[in-house]
Amino acid sequence: MALLSPPAQRMPGRAPATRRSATRRSPFYGNLGRPLYPVIKSESVDPVRNPYAPGAGQRPPELAGRDRELQQFEIVLERVARGRPERSMVLTGLRGVGKTVLLNTFKSMAMQRLWGTGKIEARPEQSIRRPVAAALHMAIRELAPRHRAPERIEEFLGVLKAFAMRDPGAAKGTSHWSPAIDVPAGRGRADSGDMEIDLTELFVDAASVATDLGVGVALFIDEMQDVQASDISALCAACHELSQSGGPLIVVGAGLPHLPSVLSASKSYSERLFRYARIDRLDREAADLALIAPAEREKVEFTPEALDALYEAADGYPYFVQAYGKVVWDLAPGSPITADDIRVASPEAEEELAVGFFGSRYERATPAERDYMHAMASVGDEPVPTSDVAELLGRKPSSLSPARDSLIKKGLIFSAERGFIAFTVPHFGKFLRAQPL
Numbered sequence: 001m002a003l004l005s006p007p008a009q010r011m012p013g014r015a016p017a018t019r020r021s022a023t024r025r026s027p028f029y030g031n032l033g034r035p036l037y038p039v040i041k042s043e044s045v046d047p048v049r050n051p052y053a054p055g056a057g058q059r060p061p062e063l064a065g066r067d068r069e070l071q072q073f074e075i076v077l078e079r080v081a082r083g084r085p086e087r088s089m090v091l092t093g094l095r096g097v098g099k100t101v102l103l104n105t106f107k108s109m110a111m112q113r114l115w116g117t118g119k120i121e122a123r124p125e126q127s128i129r130r131p132v133a134a135a136l137h138m139a140i141r142e143l144a145p146r147h148r149a150p151e152r153i154e155e156f157l158g159v160l161k162a163f164a165m166r167d168p169g170a171a172k173g174t175s176h177w178s179p180a181i182d183v184p185a186g187r188g189r190a191d192s193g194d195m196e197i198d199l200t201e202l203f204v205d206a207a208s209v210a211t212d213l214g215v216g217v218a219l220f221i222d223e224m225q226d227v228q229a230s231d232i233s234a235l236c237a238a239c240h241e242l243s244q245s246g247g248p249l250i251v252v253g254a255g256l257p258h259l260p261s262v263l264s265a266s267k268s269y270s271e272r273l274f275r276y277a278r279i280d281r282l283d284r285e286a287a288d289l290a291l292i293a294p295a296e297r298e299k300v301e302f303t304p305e306a307l308d309a310l311y312e313a314a315d316g317y318p319y320f321v322q323a324y325g326k327v328v329w330d331l332a333p334g335s336p337i338t339a340d341d342i343r344v345a346s347p348e349a350e351e352e353l354a355v356g357f358f359g360s361r362y363e364r365a366t367p368a369e370r371d372y373m374h375a376m377a378s379v380g381d382e383p384v385p386t387s388d389v390a391e392l393l394g395r396k397p398s399s400l401s402p403a404r405d406s407l408i409k410k411g412l413i414f415s416a417e418r419g420f421i422a423f424t425v426p427h428f429g430k431f432l433r434a435q436p437l
């Protein structure tokens, strides 16, 4: 740790002289140094410098194993900006595989190319009208300072305001919300109340502002499976229109594995609009890189056996890689981190996952939904036939539809293929099997 002198120069049981004098000078923080000191067991594997980042959408210290997707998106950006026909991308995958992180990285790539960007996170049963308006407002704010004709920007903002004000809540008088856009709302464009027409007009206008600057606009939609059916259909129609006119605006989505079927149920041509990229577990090389690269920057190493043990435990799932990495680092006495360190740290890592990653989701389920999931887990870890679940519970399949549908809505399970159901959370079956019924 940078603040401490090396162990050899330290007086036993005493904090280093430099810090003592520093704390003596500071009446406020004098109590902080000493209690922290025994907690830091190792100079090299210092908890303060722990690089790993388990969390939702948390930027990993090393974005491992995603080169192909990054390259593909680079091409999408280049082609769209040149008005070439190109499909946009939709990322799909289980919980914790890194969809949000990749979506955020795509956003940064678009921003680096000076595109206008905005992002929304879809919520079940919520119209996307306001969030899309806010996101495109952000995108245009990014472009505005470089635009030579302020009246073009103002005109677009007028259209955007009119679009936002057709929010269903506002129409019913249940909302006093007004968009924070400083120009009067326009009339006659993107304000019909029909989402498909309005979104198409809005996108065409936003694309045209970006064309003036030779760039594009990218709208990122996370948790896209939660966009309500009518809005999904409007989004597809608007993207379809743009793909025909060559307007430089793309919608980039991320969602659970059943997102492609949500899109194709809405518009049969959706497969031709989007390139689906399945985001999966990291292979061994990438999972090792995710651990080694950040450690190397802190001069910490792993033995090959430690990496074997970590791959076995985390199974290549990015969230688990970060979660194990974090706990192992905190508990390891020094570098290199060994297989023994992994064995010692595993129970704590598992406990943290049980509470934070699995438990928080399990808590959201009602007793009937929990029974349904336990039955799924007892069948196995592959997608399970819904008829097997019904049989196990001694119920008619139709009587279980409410529990199943609500679990789908809560994003805990998804319909993998017709008649089959699977967990959205990796290793959830294993977690459930370890829970008392």
Ligand SMILES: Nc1ncnc2c1ncn2[C@@H]1O[C@H](COP(=O)(O)OP(=O)(O)OP(=O)(O)O)[C@@H](O)[C@H]1O
Residues within 6 Å of the ligand: 053, 054, 055, 056, 057, 058, 059, 060, 061, 062, 063, 064, 065, 066, 093, 094, 095, 096, 097, 098, 099, 100, 101, 102, 290, 318, 319, 320, 321, 322
């Ligand atoms: N390529 C990667 N390399 C290393 N770590 C990663 C990678 N991608 C994601 N992570 C880590 O995995 C965790 C989960 O990432 P993220 O939140 O993006 O997953 P997600 O697929 O969006 O999950 P959810 O479906 O729950 O929203 C984060 O802690 C992130 O730092």
Ligand SMILES: [Mg+2]
Residues within 6 Å of the ligand: 056, 057, 099, 100, 101, 222
């Ligand atoms: Mg996410």
